[in-house]
Amino acid sequence: MAERVPPEVQHYAVKYQQLQNLLAQILTEKSAVETELKEVNRVLSELEKLPDDVEIYKSVGHVLVKTNKSAVQSELNERKELLELRLRALEKQEKEARRQLEEVQAKIKEIIARTYKTAEKALKGQAG
Secondary structure, three states, X not given: OOOOOOHHHHHXXXXXXXXXXXXXXXXXXHHHHHHHHHXXXXXXXXXXXXXXXXXXXXXXXXXEEEEOHHHHXXXXXXHHXXXXXXXXXXXXHXXXXXXXXXXXXXXXXXXHXXXXXXXXXXXXXXXX
């Protein structure tokens, strides 16, 4: 006899898969933000070692443009703040997605346990 998956479990299984996909997207974006943040921090650290009057060129599209150290540091510090803010938001989203995954997983286990207890009682009733 083929066992059927209860519709309620199917519903939660779909929800679980959607949450897994969402978590994967969050983790991918979080990784990209962390990588960029490390790069910004590395560049800021290197800029600190340079004298204030050094000539600096930054890439604007396919062109290198001459600028000064303080302007580059200002831009990078602003970018760093934005990245840190985005990272905090992604960490909150990750935490919430993981919580929801655990919740759905517990619900699936509960439904399966309840379904098998009901089936077990029905079989005992037929046998007795």
